Every structure is written in C-alpha cells, then in structure tokens.
Amino acid sequence: MITHAIFFYFFSIIAIxxxxxxxxxxxxxxxxxxxxxxxxxxxxxxxxxxxxFLGMILLIVYVGAVAVLFLFVVMMLNVxxxxxxxxxxxxxxxxxxxxxxxxxxxLELLVVVGGWKYKDNLMSSSTLNLNSEYSNTHExxxxxxxxxxxxxxxxxxILLLSMIGAILLxxxxxxxxxxxxxxxxxxxxxxxxxxxxxVPFEKGVKVDD
Amino acid sequence: xxxxSALYPEVFLSLGIxxxxxxxxxxxxxxxxxxxxxxxxxxxxxxxxxNSLDNSEKVxxxxxxxxxxxxxxxxxxxxxxxxxLSTTQNFINNIKISKFEYPILxxxxxxxxxxxxxxxxxxxxxxxxxxxxxxxxxxxxxNRSDLRSTESGIKYFVLSALSSGLLLYGCSLLYGFTGSTxxxxxxxxxxxxxxxxLFATVFIIVGLAFKVSAVPFHMWTPDVYEGSPTSVxxxxxxxxxxxxxxxxxxxxxxxxxxxxxxxxxIVIFLSIASMILGAVAAIGQTNIKRxxxxxxxxxxxxxxxxxxxxxxxxxxxxxIYLTIYVIMNLxxxxxxxxxxxxxxxxxxxxxxxxxxxxxxxxAFAFLIIFFSLAGIPPxxxxxxxxxxxxxxxxxxxxxxxxxxxxxxxxxxxxxxxxIKLIYFDDNKREFDQVKDLNSSTVMIISxxxxxxxxxxxxxxxxxxxxxxxx
Numbered sequence: 001m002i003t004h005a006i007f008f009y010f011f012s013i014i015a016i017x018x019x020x021x022x023x024x025x026x027x028x029x030x031x032x033x034x035x036x037x038x039x040x041x042x043x044x045x046x047x048x049x050x051x052x053f054l055g056m057i058l059l060i061v062y063v064g065a066v067a068v069l070f071l072f073v074v075m076m077l078n079v080x081x082x083x084x085x086x087x088x089x090x091x092x093x094x095x096x097x098x099x100x101x102x103x104x105x106x107l108e109l110l111v112v113v114g115g116w117k118y119k120d121n122l123m124s125s126s127t128l129n130l131n132s133e134y135s136n137t138h139e140x141x142x143x144x145x146x147x148x149x150x151x152x153x154x155x156x157x158i159l160l161l162s163m164i165g166a167i168l169l170x171x172x173x174x175x176x177x178x179x180x181x182x183x184x185x186x187x188x189x190x191x192x193x194x195x196x197x198x199v200p201f202e203k204g205v206k207v208d209d
Numbered sequence: 210x211x212x213x214s215a216l217y218p219e220v221f222l223s224l225g226i227x228x229x230x231x232x233x234x235x236x237x238x239x240x241x242x243x244x245x246x247x248x249x250x251x252x253x254x255x256x257x258x259x260n261s262l263d264n265s266e267k268v269x270x271x272x273x274x275x276x277x278x279x280x281x282x283x284x285x286x287x288x289x290x291x292x293x294l295s296t297t298q299n300f301i302n303n304i305k306i307s308k309f310e311y312p313i314l315x316x317x318x319x320x321x322x323x324x325x326x327x328x329x330x331x332x333x334x335x336x337x338x339x340x341x342x343x344x345x346x347x348x349x350x351x352n353r354s355d356l357r358s359t360e361s362g363i364k365y366f367v368l369s370a371l372s373s374g375l376l377l378y379g380c381s382l383l384y385g386f387t388g389s390t391x392x393x394x395x396x397x398x399x400x401x402x403x404x405x406x407l408f409a410t411v412f413i414i415v416g417l418a419f420k421v422s423a424v425p426f427h428m429w430t431p432d433v434y435e436g437s438p439t440s441v442x443x444x445x446x447x448x449x450x451x452x453x454x455x456x457x458x459x460x461x462x463x464x465x466x467x468x469x470x471x472x473x474x475i476v477i478f479l480s481i482a483s484m485i486l487g488a489v490a491a492i493g494q495t496n497i498k499r500x501x502x503x504x505x506x507x508x509x510x511x512x513x514x515x516x517x518x519x520x521x522x523x524x525x526x527x528x529i530y531l532t533i534y535v536i537m538n539l540x541x542x543x544x545x546x547x548x549x550x551x552x553x554x555x556x557x558x559x560x561x562x563x564x565x566x567x568x569x570x571x572a573f574a575f576l577i578i579f580f581s582l583a584g585i586p587p588x589x590x591x592x593x594x595x596x597x598x599x600x601x602x603x604x605x606x607x608x609x610x611x612x613x614x615x616x617x618x619x620x621x622x623x624x625x626x627x628i629k630l631i632y633f634d635d636n637k638r639e640f641d642q643v644k645d646l647n648s649s650t651v652m653i654i655s656x657x658x659x660x661x662x663x664x665x666x667x668x669x670x671x672x673x674x675x676x677x678x679x
Binding site for chain 2: 147148149150151153154155157158161162164165168169172
C-alpha cells in the first residue's frame with residue numbers, strides 16, 4: 001500500500017507541476033513539452049487504477065498525435081517571442097533540463113510498465129470492478145460494436161463532418177493552373193512528339209507553325 | 210436485442226447524406242441538384258416518421274428514446290428545414306456561395322438535432338449536440354471571402370466551445386454524483402440532498418441556455434446573426450432553437466423532474482432577463498438581422514417562461530409558442546430575401562421606409578408578420594403569448610406574467626416603428642423586382658397561417674398535449 005501511495009504522489013505531483021508549467025512557461029515550445037509530460041503522467045495514473053487501455057490510448061493519441069501536432073504548429077508558426085529557438089541557441093542551458101525531463105519520463109514509463117507487467121498488485125489501487133478473466137481492452141471491444149454501437153457511429157459521422165468542414169473552409173480551387181499530367185506525358189509516342197523536318201539551307205524553319 | 214426500426218429516420222437520413230455527398234463530389238457545380246436531392250431526403254424522412262408514429266420504445270440500453278414527443282419535434286424540425294432550404298436557393302446562388310456542401314451541412318446538423326431530441330442518455334445527447342453545433346460553426350463561416358462571416362464563425366465557435374465545455378463538466382459531475390448517464394436513473398437519484406448533483410444541474414442549464422441564446426448567455430447571437438449570410442441566419446433563428454428548447458423540456462421533464470424547486474428559480478431568471486433584454490436592446494438597432502436576433506432572444510424568454518412552470522401545461526404552451534415562433538420567423542426571413550437594391554442585398558431598416566408605395570404586397574407581409582411578432586390580438590403571435598401566460602398564471606407565477614406583459618408592450622414599440630416606417634414615411638429607395646417563387650410561397654403560407662389562426666386557435670393543442678405522455 002505504501003509503494004502504491006508513493007507512486008501515486010510521484011505521478012500526481014509531476015502531473016500538477018507540469019500542468020502549472022504549461023500555462024506559466026514563457027516559451028510556447030516548453031509549454032508543449034510540459035503538456036506532453038502531463039499527458040504521460042496522467043496516463044500512468046490511469047494505468048495505476050487498472051485502466052490500462054485508457055492510459056495507453058492517452059499515450060498514443062495525445063502524446064503520439066495531438067501533442068506532436070501542436071509542436072509542429074508551434075514551430076512552424078514562429079509564435080514565440082523569444083529571440084532564439086531553444087535548441088539552436090548559443091547558451092546550451094536547456095540541454096540539462098531537457099535531459100532531466102527525458103530521464104523523468106523514461107523512469108515513469110519504466111516504473112509503470114514494469115509494475116504493471118511483472119508484479120500485478122504492486123501499484124493497483126483496484127478501484128475498478130473488473131472481471132479478471134478479460135482484459136480491459138477485451139471488455140471495451142465487447143461492448144463497442146454492440147451496446148455502444150450508436151455512439152461509435154455518431155462519433156464517426158462527427159469526424160466525417162469535421163473533414164468536410166476543413167475542406168470546405170480551406171480548400172480553394174485555383175483556376176487557370178497548368179498542372180503536369182503524368183498520363184499524358186507517359187503515353188506520348190515518338191510519332192506525335194518528334195517531327196523531322198527538312199531544313200532548307202540559309203532559311204531555317206518555323207517551329208509550331 | 211436492439212430493435213433498429215426505431216432508428217429508421219436517422220439511418221435513412223445518414224445514408225442519404227453520404228450518397229448526396231458522393232453525388233456532390235463527383236458532379237461539378239452541383240449545388241442546385243444537391244439542394245433538390247436534400248429536400249427530397251427531408252420529405253422521405255417525414256414520411257418515415259409518419260409511418261411509425263404510434264410505437265414508442267427505447268433502444269440501445271435505453272439511450273435512444275423514440276416517443277411521440279421526439280417524433281413531433283423531429284417533424285417540426287424537418288418541415289421548417291424544408292422551408293429554409295427551399296427559400297435559400299436563390300439567395301445562395303445570388304451571393305455566389307453556391308457550394309454543394311451547404312445543404313449537406315444543414316442535413317448533418319439536422320441529424321445531430323435528431324439525436325439530441327431523442328437522447329435519453331447524457332452521452333448520446335452530447336454527441337448529438339456536438340454534431341449539430343460543429344455543422345453550425347461551419348455554416349456560419351461558409352462565406353469565406355466575407356470578413357464578417359468568418360468573424361461570426363470564429364466567434365460562435367469559441368463561445369460555443371466554451372459553453373460545450375461547461376455542459377460537459379456538468380454532465381460528468383452529474384454522472385459522478387448519480388452513478389449513471391441514463392436520464393431515468395438520474396431522475397431517481399437526484400434529490401434535494403444530493404448537493405453535488407444539484408451543482409451539476411446548474412452547469413447543464415447554463416450550457417443549454419447558451420445554445421438557445423437566453424440572457425445572460427446571449428452575447429454571440431446578434432453578431433452571429435448579423436455576420437452570417439442571411440440564409441444561414443434564417444436556419445440559425447429557427448431550427449437549432451427547436452432542438453434546444455426540446456432538449457431543455459426533456460431535461461426538465463425527465464432527469465430534473467424531482468428537483469423542480471431547485472431549477473425553477475434559475476429558469477425564471479433566464480426568462481425574465483431574456484424578455485427584458487429582448488425588448489429593450491432591440492430598440493436602437495439599425496440592422497434588421499440584428500433586430501431579429503434581439504427579437505428571438507425575447508421570444509426565447511417567453512418560451513422559457515412556459516417551461517419554468519414545470520408542468521405539462523406549461524411545456525405544451527411552450528411548444529405551441531415555439532411552433533408559432535418558427536412560422537413567424539420563417540415568414541420574416543423570407544421577406545428579407547426581397548430586400549434587394551441594385552442586385553445586392555440590403556439589411557438596414559431605413560431602406561424599408563416608404564415600402565408600401567412601390568411594393569404593397571411585401572409591405573403587407575411585413576405588416577402581418579411584425580404585428581404577429583409583437584403579439585397584436587387577431588394574429589398568431591397573440592395566441593402563442595396567450596397560452597404561455599395562461600400556463601404561467603395557472604401555476605401562480607404572477608411576477609413572471611407581469612414582467613412578460615410589460616416587455617410585450619415595450620417590444621411592440623420597435624415592431625410598430627418599422628410598420629410606421631413602411632407605411633407612413635417617405636420613399637427613399639426602390640427595391641428591385643425580385644421573382645422568387647419559393648420565398649413568396651413561404652411568405653404567403655406564413656402570412657395566411659398567422660392571419661387565420663384566430664379561426665381555430667386550438668389547432669395544435671390536442672396534438673401537443675398528447676405528445677407529453679412520455
């Protein structure tokens with residue numbers, strides 16, 4: 001129980017600290033990195049209460065996709081008011097801090113995955129009433145396409161709608177644009193492409209006449 | 210086993226949307242074709258709903274409820290959307306935003322509203338709400354080249370996302386304190402002692418009040434109404450309001466039924482504030498779309514007054530008010546499509562002055578519709594207010610009734626000011642002669658309905674009272 005409490009406070013303190021840093025840190029890029037740290041810590045908390053599917057989804061979706069997307073957007077927009085970007089600056093004061101947090105994240109993952117894989121009751125606070133025969137993922141899969149099928153489908157329609165909206169609001173068809181046509185290029189034959197002409201002496205020929 | 214037949218209207222609507230989307234993608238310049246196809250989809254959906262009017266059941270673990278109430282609201286949504294879609298076709302073509310996605314987005318938001326009004330579960334309700342509002346954000350900013358349209362879309366998106374956040378916060382609190390997302394189980398778990406859940410209901414009411422633009426959550430309405438293209442404003446002013454009011458009634462009637470004394474005061478406050486602001490703030494407006502925005506805020510106040518009684522009589526009077534409100538607004542907006550000067554649409558009220566001299570027919574339509582919006586006796590708007598006030602007085606909320614009557618008088622001022630402008634002022638501008646069969650048909654239908662309702666004013670009452678046997 002004590003190990004459980006220690007790990008719980010470890011993860012929650014990191015989560016709260018990094019959440020605070022997201023909104024107080026001056027550099028937007030640092031904010032995004034703290035957001036990633038926050039997601040990872042919360043994911044670990046989810047795994048601790050036995051919701052390993054939710055924790056992993058948080059890692060894959062939020063850290064893997066959303067936060068990285070944020071990072072790209074922030075780097076591309078050049079929104080930060082700082083004079084130099086942190087990874088190319090003259091002073092390399094960021095490297096120790098960066099290393100520290102990478103080690104922290106690695107440690108978190110090591111502890112939580114190790115504890116979850118090799119010692120079942122190391123950290124589990126067992127607040128969830130689970131049928132031990134199935135895993136979480138199995139349970140979710142059971143109801144996702146049966147009882148919650150309607151929600152699943154509506155979520156799909158919402159995604160479709162957001163796609164339509166994104167295309168409608170950003171895509172503009174440019175008229176009078178000459179595009180390459182690979183089909184035309186490949187299907188050209190020697191007969192149509194090359195024309196042999198008799199060149200009269202001292203007169204030349206007009207091309208494209 | 211789930212009986213999918215309760216979902217036939219929704220299934221048909223979504224399949225229709227997918228196929229029409231494909232048609233729109235592969236046929237070039239297909240706005241007019243897609244618009245007609247969407248109209249026919251809506252007609253067929255009405256037929257499907259009529260086909261199974263009598264059975265009511267709950268499917269998918271009781272999360273989707275098909276009953277008379279939802280059927281009635283769905284038919285109201287469909288009929289008003291048919292009117293909106295058919296009147297807007299000319300307008301869309303004229304201001305050159307004829308993109309085939311426009312009717313498809315409207316259909317998608319209708320699909321979301323269907324799930325909202327049928328929802329018997331917080332998750333389904335929220336998914337429906339998201340589907341509906343996401344389509345509305347896109348619709349608001351559909352005129353990309355117009356700065357005001359883009360601005361209104363962004364404004365609507367940011368504020369609406371905030372209110373969705375509040376709503377979701379309330380939903381999760383409610384789930385935490387009652388242990389279920391199902392409306393009926395929440396009803397049994399909610400009591401005056403469950404403080405946490407009561408706290409959650411406040412958030413939900415705030416979120417819902419935002420969606421129907423009740424004061425003090427109305428700030429987005431005038432800007433969005435003014436900025437969006439008139440056709441989109443027409444849709445905004447009518448259809449999402451139906452769904453929003455229906456959802457509020459369902460929330461009050463099912464999950465919050467046992468805690469009437471807790472939410473009644475909040476709804477009374479929303480109602481009084483909306484009525485007062487709708488009446489006072491509209492006076493200084495010069496843009497007719499802004500004026501209609503404030504007028505719709507006022508009307509939402511009267512509808513909420515009916516809801517605040519917490520009784521079936523009050524709910525049904527609200528639904529009657531809503532139905533008549535929809536008809537009045539459809540008429541009012543179809544009049545706006547005739548306000549064209551030098552082939553561009555105008556929105557300022559001053560342009561209406563002296564309209565009766567060169568366009569007596571349009572002037573008369575404005576007369577009937579604005580008199581009706583003001584609630585002048587023989588017209589339809591009077592009966593709407595009449596039923597609401599009767600319900601309010603029957604449940605002894607005298608203060609609410611008095612405020613309602615006073616604000617009716619105040620709001621009559623600005624409606625009458627426009628009538629005066631049309632009939633007694635000098636002619637300033639001459640409108641183009643517009644031939645628009647669809648808009649004039651809707652205008653005529655609306656005027657005839659409002660003018661002849663006094664012959665049989667209880668036409669809706671029996672139907673609407675029967676739908677409340679949930």
